[in-house]
Amino acid sequence: MLLNIDNITVSYGGVRALRGVSCQVEEGEIVALIGANGAGKSTTLKAICGLVRPQSGTITFDNKVLNKMPPHKIVSLGISQVPEGRRVFTRLTVLENLEMGGYTRKKAGEVKDSIKNIFKRFPRLEERKNQLAGTLSGGEQQMLAIGRALMSKPRLLLLDEPSMGLAPMLVQEIFTIISEINLAGTTILLVEQNANMALSIANWAYVLETGEIVLSGPAAELANNPDVRKAYLGE
Amino acid sequence: MDAVLDVLTNPYYIQVMTMVGISLIAALGLHLITGITGQFSFGHAAFVSIGAYASALLTIHLHLPFILSMLAGGLAAALCGILLGYPSLRLTGDYLGITTLGFGEIVRVVFINMKITGGASGLTGIPRETNIFIVYVVVVLTIWGMYRIQNSRFGRALTAIREDEIAAETMGINTLLYKIKSFAIGTFFAGISGSLFAHMMQYLNPADFGFSRSFEILNFVVLGGLGSIPGTILGTVVLSLAPEFLRFVQEYRMLIYGALMVFMMIFRPNGLLGGVDVVRLLRSCLARLKVRRAS
Numbered sequence: 001m002l003l004n005i006d007n008i009t010v011s012y013g014g015v016r017a018l019r020g021v022s023c024q025v026e027e028g029e030i031v032a033l034i035g036a037n038g039a040g041k042s043t044t045l046k047a048i049c050g051l052v053r054p055q056s057g058t059i060t061f062d063n064k065v066l067n068k069m070p071p072h073k074i075v076s077l078g079i080s081q082v083p084e085g086r087r088v089f090t091r092l093t094v095l096e097n098l099e100m101g102g103y104t105r106k107k108a109g110e111v112k113d114s115i116k117n118i119f120k121r122f123p124r125l126e127e128r129k130n131q132l133a134g135t136l137s138g139g140e141q142q143m144l145a146i147g148r149a150l151m152s153k154p155r156l157l158l159l160d161e162p163s164m165g166l167a168p169m170l171v172q173e174i175f176t177i178i179s180e181i182n183l184a185g186t187t188i189l190l191v192e193q194n195a196n197m198a199l200s201i202a203n204w205a206y207v208l209e210t211g212e213i214v215l216s217g218p219a220a221e222l223a224n225n226p227d228v229r230k231a232y233l234g235e
Numbered sequence: 236m237d238a239v240l241d242v243l244t245n246p247y248y249i250q251v252m253t254m255v256g257i258s259l260i261a262a263l264g265l266h267l268i269t270g271i272t273g274q275f276s277f278g279h280a281a282f283v284s285i286g287a288y289a290s291a292l293l294t295i296h297l298h299l300p301f302i303l304s305m306l307a308g309g310l311a312a313a314l315c316g317i318l319l320g321y322p323s324l325r326l327t328g329d330y331l332g333i334t335t336l337g338f339g340e341i342v343r344v345v346f347i348n349m350k351i352t353g354g355a356s357g358l359t360g361i362p363r364e365t366n367i368f369i370v371y372v373v374v375v376l377t378i379w380g381m382y383r384i385q386n387s388r389f390g391r392a393l394t395a396i397r398e399d400e401i402a403a404e405t406m407g408i409n410t411l412l413y414k415i416k417s418f419a420i421g422t423f424f425a426g427i428s429g430s431l432f433a434h435m436m437q438y439l440n441p442a443d444f445g446f447s448r449s450f451e452i453l454n455f456v457v458l459g460g461l462g463s464i465p466g467t468i469l470g471t472v473v474l475s476l477a478p479e480f481l482r483f484v485q486e487y488r489m490l491i492y493g494a495l496m497v498f499m500m501i502f503r504p505n506g507l508l509g510g511v512d513v514v515r516l517l518r519s520c521l522a523r524l525k526v527r528r529a530s
Contacts, residue, residue: 049405075407087402089395100395103388104407152407 002027002156002187003048008057010043017043019211020057025156030178030188032198032219034232035208041191042084044208045158048189049081050074061156076104080154084161086145090134094125097133097144101151111151118147121177139170146177156187163194175201195232199223207232249367255475256370257431262455262471263377263464264424269453270462271385272417273397274324275332278339279425279452282312284444285342286426287433288352291361294434301364305430312426313419315342320418324411327400339449346441357440365435373431377424381464384420393417397462458499460506465513470506 003025010018018040025031033041046052048059050071059066066074080101089097098118102111119126122143128136133144142162149157159178163171171194179201182188192198199205202219207228215222222228242248265279290308293299299307323334346352353359384390395403396410404410433439451474459470477495481488503509 051401051404070409071404072407072409075405081405083402083405087399089398089402091398092391092394096391100391100403100406103392148406 001025002062003189004058004060005044005048006058006060008044008047008054008059010040010047010052010054012052017211018047018054021208021211021213022057023206023213023216025187025189026204027155027187028182028185029203030182030190030201032195032202032205033189033191033208034193034195034198034205036232037193038210039208040211041208042160045081045160045189045191048074048079048158072104075152078153078155079158080149080152080156081158082142082145082149082160082162085164086138086141088133088136088141088144088148090132092133093130094133094136094144095129097148098125098151101148104152114151114153118150121180122147138165139167139174142166142170142174143177146174146181150181150186154186156189157181159188159190161191161193163192163197171197195228196223251476251479253365253367253370253435255472256367256374257365257428257435258452258455258475259374259468259471260370260377260431261425261428261452262467263381264421264428265452265456266421266462266464266467267381267384267393267417267424268421269456270467271390271397272393272414274414274418275328275453276335276418276421277332277446277449277453278319278335278337278342279422280444280446280448281339281342282316282422282425283429283432283448283452284346284439284441285315286312286429287439287444288346288358288429289426290430291358291433291439292351294362294364295358295360301362301434305427305434308430308433309423309426312429313423316418316422316425317415320415324414324418336446336449339444339446343441343445346444352439352441355441357438359438361433361437361439363434363437365431370431370435373427377427378464378468385464389413389416394462454496458496458506460508463506463508463513466506466508469508473507 001024005021005023007020007022008018009016009020021040021044033044035041043052047054048066050066050069054067061077061079064077089100092100098115099111102114105111124140125143125147128140133141136144162174162178166174175197178188178190190198190202199219199222205216205219205222206213207215207222215228261279261283265276268274268276286308289311290304293304293307294301319338323331326334347355392403392408392413395406395408396413400410455471455474456467458474459468460466477492478488481491484491
């Protein structure tokens with residue numbers, strides 16, 4: 001098992017955001033975490049990255065405990081995040097953004113090779129490599145955020161709402177890219193409100209509701225579950 | 236010709252230009268902290284004063300050569316920068332501003348109450364070692380150093396912290412450590428500036444390093460254009476010279492100075508050179524000239 005979250009609780013001030021969440025991610029899978037606004041999806045990702053600290057429970061990655069590790073060390077273990085709302089460095093160029101993504105890698109040659117690979121996957125970014133990231137469209141910024149996260153050659157890629165604020169056609173494109181990245185060997189944990197899309201590419205899914213996992217199973221099975229269809233697929 | 240020579244040898248002009256250079260070194264230090272790393276410091280003058288007193292006391296009591304006492308002044312300021320930075324750089328924005336403001340006041344009050352610094356009546360008997368050549372050699376070295384830092388891997392990480400600290404952290408940057416390093420380098424230059432100041436004025440008084448001086452240095456950096464070295468230079472030169480040029484209006488001087496700043500904030504809110512990449516601008520101008528010549 002690559003990532004194991006065991007019974008974690010997280011509070012913001014006095015408010016419980018997660019109450020005993022457990023989930024597992026196997027190497028090579030796409031795992032989706034779906035649920036409504038405020039269910040605790042983003043908090044779960046932040047806990048994995050070390051941006052918030054769980055009060056109890058453990059998170060292990062490749063048998064190493066992450067709970068007390070600072071965020072920059074977690075990155076160097078091979079976990080990379082595409083944060084909610086993309087958070088590209090708006091006043092840096094596309095190229096500089098990608099270089100920042102490869103910050104943990106020491107060899108300049110390797111970083112250059114990775115940039116080449118990312119430009120192959122996202123030709124649009126190469127066309128705009130000297131443009132400031134803030135001047136890109138929403139879809140291009142999402143591609144840049146994904147490209148930037150791939151620069152550290154992660155074993156596990158965390159994606160937080162990659163479809164947010166994008167046109168339906170672009171959403172389709174981004175999800176195709178996510179599947180391709182997974183096929184190339186990167187394990188993916190995906191947090192999404194767009195449950196339809198997430199379930200269509202995931203192997204396994206968890207449903208979060210007010211800080212608790214209420215359902216889990218193979219994604220195809222959940223997509224046919226009448227409760228899920230009613231609550232999250234708009235039927 | 237005589238007029239030019241007159242200006243170049245006029246002690247008043249030389250004094251003013253030396254002061255501009257000394258301010259420039261402190262401003263470039265703050266440029267790294269505020270302009271590049273995005274951390275607001277309202278106590279920069281305190282670090283200038285630490286450098287000034289440390290180096291002055293070393294030359295007076297231990298008769299250290301000026302170069303050594305200048306470096307020691309810089310290091311003393313940087314050490315205080317690290318000691319202040321370690322607890323307070325966990326804070327951001329307004330909170331960091333208030334902490335540095337408080338620190339600036341504490342340093343001033345400590346210098347007023349210490350015996351060795353001469354207290355409120357000031358420290359006298361500092362030998363005159365600073366001259367305009369030494370100051371501008373240090374200015375050139377500082378500008379060169381800042382360009383080297385800004386265009387390095389380290390400098391890019393600092394810019395990333397300014398742009399989005401959380402995203403920078405998820406890139407694998409140890410943001411606290413980098414902010415402390417940036418603070419240490421910035422306060423080092425403040426200390427150097429203070430040493431030069433002490434050995435020019437030959438007299439130090441804590442009142443010269445109060446909040447208003449900190450705010451003045453911050454103005455140099457912000458009004459020139461945050462994050463731009465040419466902007467910082469321009470801001471420092473313009474704002475240091477403006478009070479001198481405004482002497483003809485006598486007591487209305489500071490009034491007009493204030494009005495100038497208000498107008499600047501209205502018409503150039505990003506600073507004089509804010510959002511202008513001077514190197515890129517020059518390059519595109521050169522390219523256009525070449526095209527014109529070819530056709």
